[in-house]
Amino acid sequence: MKRVLVTGLGFVTSIGNNKKSVEQSLKNLKHGIEKFKPFEKENIPVKVVGTIKDFETRSKDYEDWKAPNGELQNLRQNIRRSLAPHGFYAFYAMDQALKDAGLNKEDISNPKTGLYTASAGSTSLMYDNLKKMHERGVMRCPPLGIVSSIVGTLTYNLTAAYEILGSSTGFASACASSGHAIGYAFNEIKNGNQDRMIIVGGEDCRLETILPFSAMRVLSTNSDPDKAARPFDKHRSGFVGTGGSVVIIMEEESIAKKRNARVYSEVLGWGQATDGYHPAKPHPKGRGLSQAIKNALTSTKTNPSSINYINAHATGTYPGDLAELEALNEILGSSKKQTAISSTKALTGHGLSLASVMEAAFCNLNIFEKFIPGSANIEYLDDAAKDFNIIRESQEKEPKIILSNSSGFGGANVALLFKKYQ
Numbered sequence: 001m002k003r004v005l006v007t008g009l010g011f012v013t014s015i016g017n018n019k020k021s022v023e024q025s026l027k028n029l030k031h032g033i034e035k036f037k038p039f040e041k042e043n044i045p046v047k048v049v050g051t052i053k054d055f056e057t058r059s060k061d062y063e064d065w066k067a068p069n070g071e072l073q074n075l076r077q078n079i080r081r082s083l084a085p086h087g088f089y090a091f092y093a094m095d096q097a098l099k100d101a102g103l104n105k106e107d108i109s110n111p112k113t114g115l116y117t118a119s120a121g122s123t124s125l126m127y128d129n130l131k132k133m134h135e136r137g138v139m140r141c142p143p144l145g146i147v148s149s150i151v152g153t154l155t156y157n158l159t160a161a162y163e164i165l166g167s168s169t170g171f172a173s174a175c176a177s178s179g180h181a182i183g184y185a186f187n188e189i190k191n192g193n194q195d196r197m198i199i200v201g202g203e204d205c206r207l208e209t210i211l212p213f214s215a216m217r218v219l220s221t222n223s224d225p226d227k228a229a230r231p232f233d234k235h236r237s238g239f240v241g242t243g244g245s246v247v248i249i250m251e252e253e254s255i256a257k258k259r260n261a262r263v264y265s266e267v268l269g270w271g272q273a274t275d276g277y278h279p280a281k282p283h284p285k286g287r288g289l290s291q292a293i294k295n296a297l298t299s300t301k302t303n304p305s306s307i308n309y310i311n312a313h314a315t316g317t318y319p320g321d322l323a324e325l326e327a328l329n330e331i332l333g334s335s336k337k338q339t340a341i342s343s344t345k346a347l348t349g350h351g352l353s354l355a356s357v358m359e360a361a362f363c364n365l366n367i368f369e370k371f372i373p374g375s376a377n378i379e380y381l382d383d384a385a386k387d388f389n390i391i392r393e394s395q396e397k398e399p400k401i402i403l404s405n406s407s408g409f410g411g412a413n414v415a416l417l418f419k420k421y422q
Contacts, residue, residue, distance in 0.1 A: 002189065002190050002191075002192065002252055002253065003252070003253040003266055004186050004189045004190060004250055004251070004252065004253070004266065004267040005250065005251055005252075005253055005256045005261075005263045005264075005265070005266055005267070005421060006248060006249065006250055006263070006264040006265050006266075006267060006364050006418070007101045007102075007249050007250070007251050007256050007261040007262060007263060007264065008097040008098065008100040008101025008102075008103070008247070008248070008249030009096075009097055009100055009246075009247070009248060009249075009264065009361050009364060009365070010092075010093035010094060010095070010096035010097030010098075010100060010245075010246065010247035011093060011096065011244075011246055011358075011361065012052060012055070012089040012090075012092050012093045012244040012245045012246070013032065013050075013052075013242070013244045013246065013348055013351075013358060014031075014032025014033065014049075014050030014051055014052060014053075014242045014244065014347075014348050014349055015030065015031065015032040015050075015347050015348050016032075017052075017053070017054060017055075017068055017092070018096065019096075019100070019365065022361075022362070022365065023365050023369055025347060026344065026347065026362060026365065026366075026371070026373040026394065027371055027373065027394050028394070029346075029347060029373070029374055029376040029393070029394060030347070031050075031225070031226070031229070031346065031347040031348070031376060031377075032050045032051065032053070032242070032347065032348060032349070033048050033049065033050050033051075033225040033226075033228060033229055033240055033242075033347075033349055034048060034049065034050075034051045034225055035047055035048055035223070035225065036048060036049035036051065036207075038206070038207040039207070039211070044211065044214070045214060045219075045221050046210075046211070046214050046219045046220065046221055047223040047228075048220070048222075048223060048224075048225050048228045048240055049205065049210060049240060049241050049242060049349065050205075050229075050240055050241065050242025050243075050348050050349025050350075050351075051205065051242075052089065052205050052242075052243060052244050054067075054068035054069075055067055055068065055088070055089065055092075057085035057088055057089075057204075060128060062080045062081060062083060062088075063077070063080065065080070065085070065088050067088070067092050068092075071092060071095075072088070072091060072092055072095075075091060079091075079157070079161050081142070081144055081148075082144040082147040082148045082153075082156070082157055083148055083153075083157055084119075084121070084122030084124075084125050084148050084149060084153050084202075084204060085122065085124070085204045085205070085206065085243075086119055086122065086154070086202030086203050086204045086205075086243060086244070086245055086354075087122075087148065087153055087154060087157050087158075087202065089202055089243070089244050089245035090154055090157075090158060090200050090202045090245040090247070091158075091161070092245070093200070093202075093244075093245040093246055093247045094158065094162070094198070094200060094245075094247050096247070097198070097247035097248070097249050098249070100249075101249045101251075101261060101262075102259070102261060102262075103196075103249070105163075107196070107259075108162055108163070108164070108198075109162065109163040109164065109165055110165055110166070111165045111166050112166055112194055112195040112196065113164065113165070113166045113194065113195065113196040113197070113198070114164065114166030114167030114168055114185070114188060114194045114196070114197050114198070115155070115158055115159055115162075115164045115166070115167075115168045115197070115198045115199075115200065116155075116167070116168070116169060116170070116171065116181040116182075116184060116185050116197060116198070116199050116200070117152070117154035117155045117158065117168075117169075117170045117171070117181065117199075117200045117201070117202075118154075118170065118171045118172075118177035118178035118180070118181045118199075118200070118201045118202075118353045118354065118356070118357065119151065119153065119154050119170070119177075119201065119202045119203060119353050119354070120151060120172070120174075120177075120203065120209070120352060120353050121149055121150045121151040121152070121153055122148060122149045122153065122204050122206075122209075123149075123204070123206075123208040123209050123212075124204055124206040124207070124208040124209060125145065125148050125149035126149040126150070127208050129141050129142065129145040129146075129149060151170060151172050152170040154170065154200055154202055155168055155169060155170040158198075158200060164198075166194050166196075166197075167188055167193065167194055167197070171184075171353075172353075173408045173409075173410070173412040173414075174352070174353065174408030174409035174410065174412065175313075175315075175350070175352055175353060175355050175356070175406060175407060175408035175409070176272075176356060176406045176407060176408035176412040176413060176414045177201070177353035177356065177408065178199065178201035178246075178353055178354060178355070178356035178357035178358075178360075178406075179270075179272075179356030179357075179360070179404075179406035179414030179416060180272065180356075180412075180414055181199045181200075181201070181356075181357065182199050182248065182250075182267070182270070182356065182357060182360055182414075182416055183270040183272060183414060183416065185197035185199050185250055186250065186267050186269065186270055189250060189251070189252050194252075195251065195252050195255045196249065196250065196251045196252070196255060197249075197250045197251075198247065198248075198249050198250075199247065199248045199249075199250065199357055200245065200246075200247050200357070201245060201246055201247075201351070201353060201354035201355075201356065201357035201358060202243070202244070202245035202246075202353075202354055203242070203243035203244065203245075203351055203352050203353060203354045204243050205241070205242060205243025205244060206243070209241070209243060209352075210241030210243075213239075213241065216280065217238070218238045218239060218315075218317050219238045219239060219240070219241065220236070220237045220238040220239060220240050220316060221237050221238065222237050226377070227377055227379075228240050229316055229345060229346045229347075229349055229350075229376075229377060230316055230346055230376075230377035230378060230379070231312070231314035231315060231316040231321055231343035231345055231346055231375060232314060232321055232343065232375060232378055232381060232382055232385045232390050233316075233377065233378045233379060233380060233381065233382065234380040234381065234382045234383070235379070235380060236316045236317070236318065236321070236382075237316075238315075238316060238317055239315035239316045239317055239345065239349070239350040240316070240345075240349040240350065241349055241350060241352070242348055242349030242350060242351050242354075243351065243352075243354065244351065244354060244358070245354065246351075246354060246357045246358040246361050247357075247361075248357055248360060248361055248364070250267060263421045264364035264365070264367065264368045264421075265363070265364045265367045265368065265402075265418040265419060265420065265421055266418070266419045266420070266421040267416070267417075267418060268300045268302065268401070268417035268418060268419040269296055269299045269300035269302075269417050270296050270299075270414065270415060270416045270417065271291075271292045271293060271294065271295025271296030271297070271298075271299060271414075271415045272292050272295065272412070272413060272414050272415070273288045273289070273290075273291035273292040273294075273295060273413050274288050274410065274411045274412055274413065275287055275288035275289075275410075275411020275413070276288070276411060277411050278411065279409060279410055280409055281319055282319055282320055282323035282324075282407060282411065283323060283411060284319070284322070284323055284326070285323065285326045285327070285330075286323040286324055286325070286326040286327025286328075286330070287327075287411075288407070288411045288412075288413040289313075289323065289324060289327040289405060289407055289413040289415070290326075290327035290330045290331060291413070292405075292413040292414060292415040293327065293328075293331050293403065293405070293415040294331065295415070296403070296415040296416070296417050297331075297417075300417055302401065302417060304331050304332050304333065304335055304339075305332075305335040305338075305339075306400075306401055307332075307335075307339050307401050307402070307403050308339065308340065308372075308397075308399035308400055308401055308402065309339070309340045309341070309342075309363075309366065309372045309399040309402045309403075310328065310339060310340070310341045310342075310402070310403045310404075310405065311342065311343070311344060311359050311362065311363050311366075311402065311403070311404040311405070312324055312328075312341055312342065312343045312375075312405055313343075313355075313405040313406050313407045314343035314345065314375075315343075315345055315350045316343075316345065316346070316350075320407070321382065321384075321385075322382075322384055323407075324405065324407070325384050325385055325388065328341070328388065329387075329388075332388075336387060336388050336389065337387065337388070337389055338389060339388075339389055340372050340389055340391045340395065340397075340399075341375070341388055341389055341390050341391065342372070342373055342374055342375035342390065342391050343375050344359055344362055344373055346375055346376040346377045346378075347373075347376055353408075355406060356404070356406040356414060356416070359404050359406070360404050360416055360418070363402045363404050363416075363418050364418060366399055366402060367398070367399055367400075367402060367418060367419075367420050370396065370397070370398035370399075371394055371395065371396055371397065371398075372391065372394060372395045372397050372399055373394050374391050374392050374393040374394045374395070375390050375391060375392055376392075378390070378392050398420070399420075400419065400420045401417065401418070401419050401420075402417070402418045402419075403415060403416070403417055404416045404417075404418070
């Protein structure tokens with residue numbers, strides 16, 4: 001039976017742009033949330049974002065974009081001109097992950113290596129281009145404006161630049177998107193269709209990407225960066241947006257062992273299910289998430305009591321947090337007092353379609369570096385969470401099995417299981 005391993009990680013996040021800084025932020029509960037200058041207007045009720053540091057992508061001219069330490073400065077113009085800001089982040093995270101995994105061009109560009117992506121496209125570039133089309137005429141728009149802005153932009157750009165020859169597609173299930181990408185990539189390897197899959201998530205982290213959620217009344221209106229994101233807290237007021245890019249590389253066991261690759265974890269399996277309830281709100285009892293977790297546990301023959309840590313989807317919205325607790329109550333039963341639970345979104349903010357792959361990468365660091373991150377910023381634990389083991393400080397413990405949950409619009413739910421590789 002084929003086993004699937006994680007062998008490479010790459011990060012551009014609000015809490016760090018490399019593996020070591022992300023690890024330290026998670027261990028020390030150091031958040032990446034700041035006042036966001038584009039939100040400094042009286043008619044904007046939200047003020048904070050999980051910002052991306054040491055990058056310059058504010059300019060509308062891609063030639064002005066800069067990465068930390070002068071990296072990507074040699075990224076060719078013919079590549080840059082079809083990128084969104086999160087595409088620029090993705091190149092940085094992709095290069096990082098490929099180096100981390102020790103892969104060369106032959107490993108990447110062959111029919112047995114594929115790439116799956118998740119992003120919502122670039123609403124900021126779409127807005128700019130449509131405005132230009134209406135005001136100045138369509139022929140004054142960038143020829144590759146569509147390629148840089150629509151859903152799938154990561155797939156188009158990365159497959160071309162890295163000469164990917166295997167399976168490739170993009171996923172669009174809102175905040176479960178990159179979870180679906182990981183799950184279906186697992187299937188591709190498990191079924192023998194691919195030896196290696198690269199999973200990339202990305203979001204712009206711009207006003208046009210984040211602010212529209214305020215109309216739904218789901219963004220936190222707390223302007224204090226230290227308290228704005230607080231899943232499971234009785235006084236939470238919504239989620240804090242963020243962006244960036246995270247890359248995970250997954251390989252079939254024999255392929256990874258043949259090249260002596262370092263292994264972060266084994267991808268044990270996954271499950272998915274749908275609420276069938278509302279286009280935006282979760283089912284109050286967490287019906288779809290509960291079924292997704294059951295499907296993951298059943299397919300992997302995993303007992304719920306053997307899960308050491310759950311990286312909860314918990315964004316900090318009242319209905320979302322409560323629905324997830326309902327689902328976990330049904331799944332965990334009496335073990336809910338033992339299984340450690342936290343939401344790393346209190347540190348990073350909510351990465352939307354990026355969230356699943358970002359948190360899956362965190363889970364791999366947790367297993368490899370032997371720690372469990374705490375759930376930050378909880379002052380008054382919600383009554384509905386009091387029977388659970390919501391940990392508020394990071395723990396120096398080695399989690400053997402981790403469950404990572406993701407939920408998106410339309411009641412899309414994904415549950416991923418990672419295990420210490422032996």
